[in-house]
Amino acid sequence: MILAAGAAADPVAARSQMGFSLGWHIILACFGVGLPGLVLFTEWRGLRTGDPVLRLLARRWAKALGLLFAVGAVSGTILSIEMGVLWSGLMSRWGQVIGLPFAIEGIAFFVEAIFLGIYLYGWDRLPPRVHLLSGIPIFVAGVASAFFVVTANAWMNTPAGYTLHDGRLTGVDPWAAMFNPSTGPETVHMILAALMVTGFGTASVYAVAMLRGRRDRYHRLGMLIPLTAGAILAPLQIVAGDFAARLVADHQPAKLAAMEGLSRTTAGAPESLGGWYSGGELHYALRIPNGLSLLARLNPHATITGLNSVPPADRPPLVNVVHLSFDLMVAIGFGLLALGLWLAWAWWRHRDTPRTAWFLRAVAVSGVAAVAAMEAGWVTTEVGRQPWIVYRVLRVADAVNPQPGIQYGYWAVVAIYAVLTVVTIAVLRHMTKSVAIPAAPQDADAESYTVT
Amino acid sequence: MNLANAAAAVLWIGVTAYALFAGADFGAGFWDLVAGGARRGAPQRALIEHSIGPVWEANHVWLIFVLVMMWTGFPPLFGAVASTLWIPLTCAAFGVIARGSAFAFRKSVTAVWQRRIFGAAFAFSSVITPFFLGTVAGAVAAGRVPAAVGAGNAITSWWNPVSVMTGVLCVVVCAYLAAVYLTGDARRAGDQDLIARFRWRALAAGAVAGVAAAAGIAVLHGDAPGLAHGLANRGLPLVIVSAVAGLAALVLLWRGWFVAARGAAAAAVTAVLWAWALAQYPFLLRGRLTIAAAAAQHSVLMATLICLAAGAVLLIPSLTWLYVLFQRSGPPPARGVPDRGR
Numbered sequence: 079m080i081l082a083a084g085a086a087a088d089p090v091a092a093r094s095q096m097g098f099s100l101g102w103h104i105i106l107a108c109f110g111v112g113l114p115g116l117v118l119f120t121e122w123r124g125l126r127t128g129d130p131v132l133r134l135l136a137r138r139w140a141k142a143l144g145l146l147f148a149v150g151a152v153s154g155t156i157l158s159i160e161m162g163v164l165w166s167g168l169m170s171r172w173g174q175v176i177g178l179p180f181a182i183e184g185i186a187f188f189v190e191a192i193f194l195g196i197y198l199y200g201w202d203r204l205p206p207r208v209h210l211l212s213g214i215p216i217f218v219a220g221v222a223s224a225f226f227v228v229t230a231n232a233w234m235n236t237p238a239g240y241t242l243h244d245g246r247l248t249g250v251d252p253w254a255a256m257f258n259p260s261t262g263p264e265t266v267h268m269i270l271a272a273l274m275v276t277g278f279g280t281a282s283v284y285a286v287a288m289l290r291g292r293r294d295r296y297h298r299l300g301m302l303i304p305l306t307a308g309a310i311l312a313p314l315q316i317v318a319g320d321f322a323a324r325l326v327a328d329h330q331p332a333k334l335a336a337m338e339g340l341s342r343t344t345a346g347a348p349e350s351l352g353g354w355y356s357g358g359e360l361h362y363a364l365r366i367p368n369g370l371s372l373l374a375r376l377n378p379h380a381t382i383t384g385l386n387s388v389p390p391a392d393r394p395p396l397v398n399v400v401h402l403s404f405d406l407m408v409a410i411g412f413g414l415l416a417l418g419l420w421l422a423w424a425w426w427r428h429r430d431t432p433r434t435a436w437f438l439r440a441v442a443v444s445g446v447a448a449v450a451a452m453e454a455g456w457v458t459t460e461v462g463r464q465p466w467i468v469y470r471v472l473r474v475a476d477a478v479n480p481q482p483g484i485q486y487g488y489w490a491v492v493a494i495y496a497v498l499t500v501v502t503i504a505v506l507r508h509m510t511k512s513v514a515i516p517a518a519p520q521d522a523d524a525e526s527y528t529v530t
Numbered sequence: 531m532n533l534a535n536a537a538a539a540v541l542w543i544g545v546t547a548y549a550l551f552a553g554a555d556f557g558a559g560f561w562d563l564v565a566g567g568a569r570r571g572a573p574q575r576a577l578i579e580h581s582i583g584p585v586w587e588a589n590h591v592w593l594i595f596v597l598v599m600m601w602t603g604f605p606p607l608f609g610a611v612a613s614t615l616w617i618p619l620t621c622a623a624f625g626v627i628a629r630g631s632a633f634a635f636r637k638s639v640t641a642v643w644q645r646r647i648f649g650a651a652f653a654f655s656s657v658i659t660p661f662f663l664g665t666v667a668g669a670v671a672a673g674r675v676p677a678a679v680g681a682g683n684a685i686t687s688w689w690n691p692v693s694v695m696t697g698v699l700c701v702v703v704c705a706y707l708a709a710v711y712l713t714g715d716a717r718r719a720g721d722q723d724l725i726a727r728f729r730w731r732a733l734a735a736g737a738v739a740g741v742a743a744a745a746g747i748a749v750l751h752g753d754a755p756g757l758a759h760g761l762a763n764r765g766l767p768l769v770i771v772s773a774v775a776g777l778a779a780l781v782l783l784w785r786g787w788f789v790a791a792r793g794a795a796a797a798a799v800t801a802v803l804w805a806w807a808l809a810q811y812p813f814l815l816r817g818r819l820t821i822a823a824a825a826a827q828h829s830v831l832m833a834t835l836i837c838l839a840a841g842a843v844l845l846i847p848s849l850t851w852l853y854v855l856f857q858r859s860g861p862p863p864a865r866g867v868p869d870r871g872r
Contacts, residue, residue: 152630162612170609174826177602185841199584480680
C-alpha cells in the first residue's frame with residue numbers, strides 16, 4: 079500500500095490541513111456569532127415599527143443564517159476530529175488541560191443548535207414576542223462559544239494551570255488554564271472580529287446590489303444596519319488589537335519580533351511597515367523611529383526583544399508571512415475605521431450615507447477585506463508561534479500523528495472544501511436572486527415567497 | 531462509583547444519545563436514498579425533511595460532546611483511537627460535512643436537478659458516515675487499537691471482520707431506528723400510504739438488524755473472543771434485554787402501537803451499547819488501557835462534570851421544548867393568511 083510506504087510524521091501536511099480547515103470554518107463561525115445579533119435587532123425593530131422592509135430583511139438573513147450555521151456546524155465537527163487525527167500527540171497529553179472550555183463550548187453550541195431549530199422552524203408557530211425571545215439564546219450562546227474556543231487557543235500561546243513532575247503531568251487547574259494571560263485580549267479581539275466580519279460582510283452584499291442600481295429602501299437598510307454595527311466596532315477593535323499586541327510583547331517576544339521583522343534586540347526600536355525579511359534583516363521597510371518601543375511599551379526608548387534572543391531552532395521560520403500578515407491586518411483595520419468615519423461624517427452632515435458611488439464601492443470591498451484581516455490575524459498568531467504548538471512546552475513536530483499517509487487527507491480536505499466553497503456561494507447567491515423583491519413587501523410575502 | 535467511572539458513564543451516555551438521535555437522522559438519509567425517483571419518492575422525502583429538519587443539528591452535537599468528553603476525560607484514549615484510526619475517522623468526517631451541508635443546500639434550492647444532486651449527496655453520506663463510525667467502534671471492540679499514539683496498523687486496525695461487521699450493523703440499526711420513528715411521524719401527518727411504507731421498512735430493517743446482530747456474535751467468537759466472552763457473561767442480561775426489546779418493537783409495530791415501538795426500539799439499541807460497555811469494563815482498550823489509567827486528573831473530571839450538570843439544567847428543558855414543539859404540531863399553518871397582527 080502507498081499508505082504504509084509513506085514517510086512517518088508529516089507536520090507540514092498536518093499543519094496545512096488544520097490551517098486550511100480552520101481558516102475555512104472560521105469565516106462561517108464569524109457569521110454564526112454575528113448574524114443572530116443582526117437578525118434579532120432587525121426583527122425587533124420590525125416588530126416595534128411594523129416596517130415590512132425590516133421584517134423581510136430579518137427573515138432573509140435568518141434563511142442565510144440557517145444555511146451558514148448548518149455548514150459551520152459540520153465544518154466545526156471536522157476540526158474536533160482533526161484535533162485527534164492530526165494532533166494526537168498534543169491531545170493525548172494536554173487534552174485534559176484544555177478540555178474544560180471545550181466541554182462548556184459544547185453546551186453553548188448545543189443551546190445554539192436547539193434554539194436555532196426553534197427560531198428558524200418556529201417562525202410561524204410561535205407568537206411574535208416568544209419567537210423574538212427564542213432567538214436571544216442563539217446570540218448569547220454564539221458569543222459564548224467563540225469565547226470558550228478561543229481560550230483554548232490562548233492557552234497554546236500562554237500555557238498555564240498545570241504542574242509537571244519529571245515530565246509527567248501531576249496537577250491540573252482547568253480554570254487557571256482557561257483564564258490564562260492571553261484569554262482576555264484574544265477572546266475580545268476575536269469576538270469583535272466576528273461581529274465586524276458579519277457587519278461589513280453583510281453590508282457589502284447590499285452595496286454590490288446598490289451599485290447595480292437597486293437603490294430602494296430594502297437595499298439601503300440592508301446595507302446601513304450591518305454597516306453601522308461594523309463602523310461602531312471598528313474603533314473598539316483597534317483598542318482591543320493594541321491590547322493584544324502589548325500582551326504578545328510581554329509573553330511571546332519571539333512572536334512580536336517576527337510580527338515586526340525585528341532581528342536584533344533594540345532600544346528605541348522603530349515601527350517597520352512592509353518590507354521583506356531575508357538574510358536576518360528586514361529590507362525596504364518604511365520605518366517610524368521609536369514607533370515600536372512607543373507602541374509596545376509606551377516608552378520611545380524601551381528595549382524590544384529581537385529574534386536573536388532565542389536560539390535559531392526556536393524562531394518562527396516564516397518571518398515574512400508573520401510580518402506581512404500582521405501589517406495587512408492592521409492596514410485593513412484602519413481602512414475599516416476610515417470607512418466608518420466617512421459614514422459617521424456624512425450622517426452628521428446630512429443624515430444620509432455618502433452619495434458618491436465610491437462609498438458603495440468601498441463598502442462592497444469591505445466585506446472581503448474584513449475577512450482577509452481576520453484570516454491575516456490568525457496567520458500572524460499561529461505562524462508566529464512556530465515551531466511550538468504549545469508555546470515553549472510542545473513542538474509541532476512532537477504533537478503530530480506519526481501515522482503514514484496523512485498528506486492524502488490534506489489533499490482530500492482541499493478538494494472537498496473547494497467544492498463546498500463554490501456550492502455555498504452559489505446557493506447563497508441563488509437565495510438572493512431567485513425572487514424579485516416586491517415593491518411594498520408584506521409579511522405574507524416573506525412567507526409565501528419561495529426562498530426555501 | 532468513583533469520578534473516573536462517572537466520567538466514563540457520561541461519555542457512554544453521549545454515545546448512546548448520538549446513536550439514538552443522530553443514528554435515526556442517518557437512517558432517514560438511508561431511506562431517502564432508496565425512496566425511488568424524484569416523483570415517486572417525493573412524499574417520503576418530504577416527510578424525512580420535515581422530521582429531521584429542525585432537530586438534526588441538535589442531534590449532531592452529541593458527536594462533538596463525545597469527542598470533547600474523550601479528550602477531556604480520557605486523553606490517552608482519544609490520542610490512541612484518533613491516531614491509529616485516522617482513516618475511518620477522516621472518512622466519517624467527510625461524510626459528516628457532506629451530509630450536513632447537502633441537507634442544508636437541498637432545502638435552499640428549488641430546481642429539481644439541484645435538489646436531486648444535493649439529495650443524493652445527503653443520502654449517500656448518510657450511509658457511509660455510520661459505516662465508518664461503526665468500523666471505529668468495531669476496531670476498539672476487537673482490541674485492534676494499541677494504547678500508544680499512532681502505534682496501530684492504519685489499515686487492518688479497522689478493515690477486519692469485526693470492524694466491517696460493526697460498520698454494516700450500524701447502518702442497518704440506523705435505518706431501523708429511522709423507519710420506526712418515521713412510522714410515527716407519518717401517522718401524525720395522517721398519511722396512510724406513508725404509514726404502510728415505513729411500517730414495512732421498519733419491520734424489514736428490524737429483522738435484518740436481528741439477523742446481522744446474530745451473525746455478529748459468530749464473527750466475534752472468531753475474531754474477538756475476549757469481547758464475546760464478556761458479552762456472554764457480564765453483558766448477558768443486557769444482551770437478553772436487547773433481544774427481547776427488539777422483538778417487542780417488531781410486535782408493537784405490527785399491532786400499530788408506534789409510540790411504544792419507538793421506546794422498545796430505542797431500548798434495544800441502548801441495551802446493546804451498554805452490554806458492550808459492561809463486557810469490556812474496566813478496560814477502555816481491552817487488555818491495554820483501563821478507565822482508571824486513562825482518566826484525567828481529579829480536578830479536571832470534577833470541573834467538567836459539574837459544568838456538564840449545570841449545562842444539563844439548561845439543556846434538558848430546551849431540548850424538551852424543541853422536540854415537543856415539532857412533535858406536537860404538524861406542518862406550519864396554511865400560508866397566505868394576511869398579516870396576523872404582527
